[in-house]
Amino acid sequence: MIKLTDEQQAILSTTGNIRINAVAGSGKTTTLVAYAKSRHPSMRILYLAFNKSVKDEAIRKFAEAGVNNVTVETAHSLAFRGVVRRYGFEIGFHSPLMIAQFLFPDQHLIPDHFVTATHVQHFASLFCNSTAQKVSEIDYRKYIKDPAELKRIDHHYDLLELHTRQYLAAMHKRQIVCSHDFYLKLFQLDNPQLSFDTILFDEAQDASPVMVAIVKAQNHAVRVVVGDSHQQIYRWRHAVNSMELFDYPQYTLTQSFRFPQLIADLAIETVRTKRHFMPMPQIVLRGTEPTAEVPIKTRAVIGRTNISLLAEAISLVKSKGENYKIWFEGHINSYLFGDEEGSLSDVLNLFNGKKEFIRNEMVKRCVDLEELKEYSKRTGETQLTRSIDLVNKHGKALPSLIALLRKRHVEPEMRHTADCCFSTVHRCKGLEYDEVFLCGDFTHEKMIHVFKEDPDRTPEELAEEVNLLYVAITRAKQRLHLPKECVPESFKQPMRHSIKLIRDSDSMEKLDAAASRKEWFWRSAGERSAQPKRERKTREPKGSEPREKPGSAGTFWSKSDEEFLKSEFKKGTPPRMIADTLGRTRGAITSRLKLLHLIEE
Ligand SMILES: Nc1ncnc2c1ncn2[C@@H]1O[C@H](COP(=O)(O)OP(=O)(O)OP(=O)(O)O)[C@@H](O)[C@H]1O
Numbered sequence: 120m121i122k123l124t125d126e127q128q129a130i131l132s133t134t135g136n137i138r139i140n141a142v143a144g145s146g147k148t149t150t151l152v153a154y155a156k157s158r159h160p161s162m163r164i165l166y167l168a169f170n171k172s173v174k175d176e177a178i179r180k181f182a183e184a185g186v187n188n189v190t191v192e193t194a195h196s197l198a199f200r201g202v203v204r205r206y207g208f209e210i211g212f213h214s215p216l217m218i219a220q221f222l223f224p225d226q227h228l229i230p231d232h233f234v235t236a237t238h239v240q241h242f243a244s245l246f247c248n249s250t251a252q253k254v255s256e257i258d259y260r261k262y263i264k265d266p267a268e269l270k271r272i273d274h275h276y277d278l279l280e281l282h283t284r285q286y287l288a289a290m291h292k293r294q295i296v297c298s299h300d301f302y303l304k305l306f307q308l309d310n311p312q313l314s315f316d317t318i319l320f321d322e323a324q325d326a327s328p329v330m331v332a333i334v335k336a337q338n339h340a341v342r343v344v345v346g347d348s349h350q351q352i353y354r355w356r357h358a359v360n361s362m363e364l365f366d367y368p369q370y371t372l373t374q375s376f377r378f379p380q381l382i383a384d385l386a387i388e389t390v391r392t393k394r395h396f397m398p399m400p401q402i403v404l405r406g407t408e409p410t411a412e413v414p415i416k417t418r419a420v421i422g423r424t425n426i427s428l429l430a431e432a433i434s435l436v437k438s439k440g441e442n443y444k445i446w447f448e449g450h451i452n453s454y455l456f457g458d459e460e461g462s463l464s465d466v467l468n469l470f471n472g473k474k475e476f477i478r479n480e481m482v483k484r485c486v487d488l489e490e491l492k493e494y495s496k497r498t499g500e501t502q503l504t505r506s507i508d509l510v511n512k513h514g515k516a517l518p519s520l521i522a523l524l525r526k527r528h529v530e531p532e533m534r535h536t537a538d539c540c541f542s543t544v545h546r547c548k549g550l551e552y553d554e555v556f557l558c559g560d561f562t563h564e565k566m567i568h569v570f571k572e573d574p575d576r577t578p579e580e581l582a583e584e585v586n587l588l589y590v591a592i593t594r595a596k597q598r599l600h601l602p603k604e605c606v607p608e609s610f611k612q613p614m615r616h617s618i619k620l621i622r623d624s625d626s627m628e629k630l631d632a633a634a635s636r637k638e639w640f641w642r643s644a645g646e647r648s649a650q651p652k653r654e655r656k657t658r659e660p661k662g663s664e665p666r667e668k669p670g671s672a673g674t675f676w677s678k679s680d681e682e683f684l685k686s687e688f689k690k691g692t693p694p695r696m697i698a699d700t701l702g703r704t705r706g707a708i709t710s711r712l713k714l715l716h717l718i719e720e
Pocket residue numbers: 121122123124127142143144145146147148149150347375376377548549550551
């Protein structure tokens with residue numbers, strides 16, 4: 120049973136709207152659970168979570184605390200019920216091709232059409248996440264960095280705005296499916312009154328203006344808004360200084376219960392690197408008192424991007440035995456098959472010349488990876504660029520390596536049995552692990568010194584890069600391993616006990632051994648191969664690994680593999696491609712589709 124601090128107790132004593140802006144691991148979510156428990160059971164309480172992983176974790180925490188009068192939702196799940204179900208919209212994803220086809224019907228599409236369609240999509244998303252009533256209230260030009268592209272857009276700005284309005288109107292009239300951004304915007308414009316007495320809004324630093332507007336409009340309810348402005352990492356989803364938008368009395372929590380003082384000090388110095396491009400930020404963070412070491416039960420590798428995590432997971436799993444289990448926060452499918460342009464499988468199929476298997480029409484239309492890279496540069500799709508780099512690195516061996524990852528991946532309900540979790544920093548917000556390893560793709564202080572000279576990089580953008588590193592560091596409860604570049608120059612303390620540097624000579628293979636012997640190992644998260652030396656000798660030359668029997672051939676169909684099969688089949692993904700991804704034969708895929716009555720016997 121947790122004994123609340125005076126700071127936490129003070130929050131429980133409040134009766135009106137409040138805002139709690141407090142550091143990582145200081146017990147914000149715990150305080151919200153205690154707050155709900157302290158209210159009368161007849162009170163209707165809404166806990167608004169930012170994303171699915173925070174939502175799942177909250178459901179578990181409220182149940183554990185025996186609180187039954189709390190409904191846990193995300194803004195999107197509320198809007199889904201309020202708009203999509205109510206008005207019968209069909210939701211879906213739009214690729215730039217679909218938007219281009221809608222905007223330029225009967226025309227032979229050329230790359231410029233796709234670039235325009237991508238801009239229309241970004242423009243519409245900006246509008247949907249804002250509090251604007253009309254598209255004309257947004258000046259999209261402010262968001263374009265490339266001078267040549269800005270010139271082109273400025274020249275045709277009225278037309279771009281018209282296209283954006285046409286695109287939004289088509290969703291409204293149900294001529295095309297409705298995007299997630301759009302139904303949330305419709306929900307806000309509908310002025311919903313949520314039937315709750317109290318609204319607990321966690322991770323509010325990442326709320327977009329449209330989410331803030333929905334919560335602020337609930338004047339009949341008491342609102343407890345919780346966040347950490349240094350953990351704002353969703354600027355790309357339009358969150359900007361969101362905590363400041365709630366002008367309620369402010370409370371704070373300064374004691375972290377998650378990690379020892381050494382990690383707290385590292386987190387403070389990391390946040391302070393913002394001084395290189397903005398006034399020195401204020402941050403007070405006290406760690407826990409030293410305690411006897413307890414066994415490490417949960418371990419995570421945290422990366423900035425999907426692709427770097429996949430690269431790390433491939434290195435690790437290749438060196439482990441069959442019993443080694445992994446879990447990707449949010450499920451591995453979302454790391455492999457994003458609907459966005461960065462989908463690894465599409466890039467791989469372009470590399471292999473298997474155009475018939477490419478789902479994304481934009482990718483399909485490119486002659487080769489070079490042309491795709493040029494497109495990703497113009498539209499700023501960094502995820503796509505990283506996918507191209509990974510495909511260039513592993514070549515034809517990549518499908519069997521991905522099949523191996525899937526084979527070792529556990530089902531969601533078995534998440535706690537995984538030997539290692541992999542997560543992007545965005546997917547593990549609010550979560551904690553005994554031991555954390557950071558990938559080498561974070562923006563560190565040396566890079567900041569370079570980036571701050573770049574006129575295209577705003578201080579807000581740089582601050583978010585620092586926040587990403589701060590969030591990742593503060594997921595660690597006991598031990599943190601990180602590349603030395605990620606340690607700020609001002610952090611002069613000896614690396615011992617809870618923090619260890621990842622050395623270039625360390626290998627992924629040593630990870631487990633290190634945990635059991637209480638030693639410290641890691642490898643550089645750079646381009647270096649992590650394959651054990653003895654294996655390296657016998658390794659096939661790059662791109663010529665023999666085709667093995669598919670990894671999962673003859674094994675049981677898990678629930679998530681079956682879900683994946685159904686959804687990919689419905690999207691029109693060719694069975695051969697599904698077979699490759701699931702590590703099964705094409706015959707097995709066909710049999711399963713028959714069994715599920717998705718194709719004729
Ligand atoms: N008063 C307390 N005494 C002891 N442990 C506590 C107390 N309050 C919270 N904790 C523990 O501290 C850890 C961090 O708590 P919690 O997840 O609520 O922090 P948070 O501020 O929400 O973190 P984040 O910023 O990552 O969302 C948890 O393991 C929780 O059980």
